[in-house]
Amino acid sequence: MISVYITCSSMAEAKKIARHLLDNKLIACANMFRIDSMFRWKGKMQDVKETAMFCKADKKNYGRIESEVKKLHSYEVPCIVAFDWAACSKEYADWVQNA
Numbered sequence: 001m002i003s004v005y006i007t008c009s010s011m012a013e014a015k016k017i018a019r020h021l022l023d024n025k026l027i028a029c030a031n032m033f034r035i036d037s038m039f040r041w042k043g044k045m046q047d048v049k050e051t052a053m054f055c056k057a058d059k060k061n062y063g064r065i066e067s068e069v070k071k072l073h074s075y076e077v078p079c080i081v082a083f084d085w086a087a088c089s090k091e092y093a094d095w096v097q098n099a
Helices: 010-025 059-072 092-099
Strands: 002-008 029-041 044-057 080-084
Touching: 002 010, 002 059, 010 029, 010 044, 010 059, 044 059, 059 080
Parallel strands: none
Antiparallel strands: 002 044, 002 080, 029 044
């Protein structure tokens, strides 16, 4: 099992991506929340509002998740980072795998 962290330009973009991933059965769920982000892009400091999301998924789906997010995302270089789960309840893991 993995959680995939993705930052988006807006809540609307995050929901569009989450719906697509859910419709294609690539993730079990997505949690979205607004964040303040600071980063350097093309030599300039950025201070922006974004929406981040954690998507719970079976590890075998990561390649397709990354590919689908890149197709839908507005950023030239979107943040798409997977974290392996160190531990999880069996019931929750079963649900993620079968969602």
